[in-house]
Amino acid sequence: MExxxxxxxxxxxxxxxxxxxxxxxxxxEVLILEQxxxxxxxxxxxxxxxxxxxxxxxxxSLKAKTCVEGNKLLYQYCTGRTIPHKRTTKLIVATEPDEVxxxxxxxVNSRANGCEPLRWMTGAEVRQLEPEITCHAALFSPxxxxxxxxxxxxxxxxxxxxxxxxxxxxxxxxxxxxxxxxPVKIEAQSGGETTQLDANCxxxxxxxxxxxxxxxxxxxxxxxxxxxxxxxxxxxxITGRPQISRLIYPVPVRGGLGVHLTLDLAxxxxxxxxxxxxxxxxxxxxxxxxxxxxxxxxRFWPGLEDGALTPDYSGIRPQVSIAGGSFxxxxxxxxxxxxxxxxxxxxxxPGLTAALSLAKxxxxxxxx
Numbered sequence: 001m002e003x004x005x006x007x008x009x010x011x012x013x014x015x016x017x018x019x020x021x022x023x024x025x026x027x028x029e030v031l032i033l034e035q036x037x038x039x040x041x042x043x044x045x046x047x048x049x050x051x052x053x054x055x056x057x058x059x060x061s062l063k064a065k066t067c068v069e070g071n072k073l074l075y076q077y078c079t080g081r082t083i084p085h086k087r088t089t090k091l092i093v094a095t096e097p098d099e100v101x102x103x104x105x106x107x108v109n110s111r112a113n114g115c116e117p118l119r120w121m122t123g124a125e126v127r128q129l130e131p132e133i134t135c136h137a138a139l140f141s142p143x144x145x146x147x148x149x150x151x152x153x154x155x156x157x158x159x160x161x162x163x164x165x166x167x168x169x170x171x172x173x174x175x176x177x178x179x180x181x182x183p184v185k186i187e188a189q190s191g192g193e194t195t196q197l198d199a200n201c202x203x204x205x206x207x208x209x210x211x212x213x214x215x216x217x218x219x220x221x222x223x224x225x226x227x228x229x230x231x232x233x234x235x236x237x238i239t240g241r242p243q244i245s246r247l248i249y250p251v252p253v254r255g256g257l258g259v260h261l262t263l264d265l266a267x268x269x270x271x272x273x274x275x276x277x278x279x280x281x282x283x284x285x286x287x288x289x290x291x292x293x294x295x296x297x298x299r300f301w302p303g304l305e306d307g308a309l310t311p312d313y314s315g316i317r318p319q320v321s322i323a324g325g326s327f328x329x330x331x332x333x334x335x336x337x338x339x340x341x342x343x344x345x346x347x348x349x350p351g352l353t354a355a356l357s358l359a360k361x362x363x364x365x366x367x368x
Contacts, residue, residue, distance in 0.1 A: 005029035006366065007186055007199040009173050009213060011036075012044040013149065014347055015205035016156040017359035023163035026363060030165040031197075033188055035172040035209075040153045043207050044352065046283070046315030047233075048262045048273070051075070051085065052350040053143040055092075056252055059112040062330040062361070067350040068114050070357035071143055074152075077356060083151045084265050090144035090247040091126060092118075093135035095299040099251045100137045106251070107139055116143040132244055134302055144247055148265060149352060156355075176202070178219040181337045201366050204343040208281060208318045214343050220335055226320035226327060226345055233273020234285045236293050237312040238304075242269055248300055259296040270312055271297055278316070285311035317348040330358070338367040 006022055008015045011034035022028040036042075051074055054067035078085040094100045107118050119140040121129075126138045157167060171190040178184045183198040206213045211228040214220055248261040259274055271293055290309045297304050320327050331345040342362060351358070 002195065003198045004031045005199070006031070006201045006203065007197060008032045008203045008205055010034060010205035010207055011039040011167060012042065012205065012207050013040060013153050013156070013352055013355045014344065014358055016153055016160060017355040018203060018205065018362050019165045020156050020160040020163070021359035021363045022366065023160050023165040030160065032165060032167040033171045033173055034167065034169045037169050039157055040149065043315060043318060043348065044153060045149060046313060047349065047352060049146050049149045049264065049352065050247065050262060051145040051147050052353040053110070053115050053141050054113050054350070055106060055110040055115055055118070055141060056257065057113065058329070059109065062332070063350065063354070064113045066330070066354035066357035066361060070354035073356040074147065074353055078147060078152065081155055083155055084148035085145060086265055087145040088247055088263055090141040090249060091130065091133070092139040092141065092249045092251065093126065093133065093300050094137045094251055095135050097136055102251050103137055103139050130244055130246060130248070132242060132303055133248055133300055135300055146263060146265060173213060174216065176217040178217055178336050178341050184336070184341050201340050201342065203362065204341070205347070207347060208316055210318065210343060210345050211320065217341065226322050226331060229319040229321055229326070230278045230281065231317040231319050232276040232278045232314055233317060234276060234289055234314045235270050235272030235312040236290060236309040237268070237270050238308050239310065240308070241267065244269060250296070250300060259293055261297070261301070271309070273315065281316055283314045285314050287311050318346060319348060320346045332362070334365065339365060340367055342366065
C-alpha cells in the first residue's frame with residue numbers, strides 16, 4: 001500500500017490550480033490522477049474561455065466570491081507570465097423594452113458582489129461602439145475578457161510539478177474507502193494494473209464524473225450525494241470576420257446566460273452556448289440547432305445573414321440537483337471526521353475564472 005499526502009482526482013483547471021496552491025504555497029506532497037491522456041480534456045477545454053466579472057451570481061454565494069476574486073487573480077497571473085489573454089470588455093444588451101428594467105437589477109446585483117462598476121449605455125451609445133448591434137440599452141462591463149485556457153492550464157501544471165506535484169495520466173480512480181478518521185484508501189487502474197493508495201486527503205475534482213466517483217467510495221452516505229445533470233452547451237461559428245470587437249450578451253434567460261457572442265484571441269466570432277439536457281457525454285453539434293441560434297442572435301444582431309452559421313463545438317456542464325431541485329452554486333462537501341475527503345460538485349461556469357480563488361478556498365480546508 002503506497003502512502004501519499006494529498007491525491008487530487010482530475011486534472012482540469014480547478015484540479016491543477018489546487019495542486020499548484022497546495023504544493024507551491026503549502027509545500028504539500030500532491031499526486032494528480034487523470035483518466036485521460038492529457039489535462040483539461042473535458043469541461044475545462046470546452047467552454048467560451050471567457051474571464052467573467054462575477055455579475056450575475058447570487059451575492060454571498062461561492063460562485064460570486066470566487067469569481068470576483070478569481071477575475072483579479074487571473075488577470076494578475078496571466079500578465080505576470082505572459083499567458084495570452086485580452087480584456088475585451090462586454091455589453092449586456094436589452095433587446096426589448098421590458099428588458100431595460102432588468103438591466104438595473106443586474107447592475108444592483110453586480111454592485112453587491114463587488115464587481116468592477118458597470119456603465120449604463122443607451123442604444124445610440126452602443127451603436128457608436130458596435131454599429132452592428134441593435135438594442136434599447138446596455139450595461140458595459142470593463143472587467144470581462146478572454147484567456148487561452150490551454151496556456152493557463154499548462155502553466156498551472158508546470159508550476160505545480162516544479163513545486164513537487166506529480167501528475168499521472170491515463171489513470172482512472174475506480175473505487176476507494178473512507179473511515180471515520182484514518183486515511184482515504186484509493187484504488188486506481190492504469191494499463192490493466194491496479195494500484196492501492198493511502199492518502200491523508202483526497203480531493204475529488206473529477207468534474208463530469210465527480211458524483212459517480214464519490215458514489216464508488218465506501219463509507220460515503222449515498223443518500224447525501226447530489227444527482228448529476230448533464231447540460232450540453234452547443235456553439236456555432238460564423239463565416240467571415242464581422243466588425244464586432246466586444247463580447248455581446250443578451251439579458252439572462254432562465255437556466256443560463258442565453259446564446260451570446262464571444263471572441264477568441266484571434267478575433268474569431270462564435271455563438272453559444274445554448275442549454276440542451278442530455279443523458280450522456282456526447283459532443284456532436286446537431287446542425288438543426290442553428291435555427292434557434294439565428295432567432296436568438298438576430299435579436300441583437302439583425303444583420304446576421306442566412307447560411308452564415310456553422311456547427312463548431314460543444315461542452316457539457318456538470319450541473320447537479322439536490323432534493324429534486326437544481327443547485328445553482330458551486331457545491332463543496334467533505335466526509336470523514338477530519339474532512340479528509342473533499343468533493344467538488346457542480347464546478348461549471350465560472351470555474352475557469354474562479355480557479356485560482358477556488359484553489360485558495362480548498363487549500364484552507366485541506367486537513368493537515
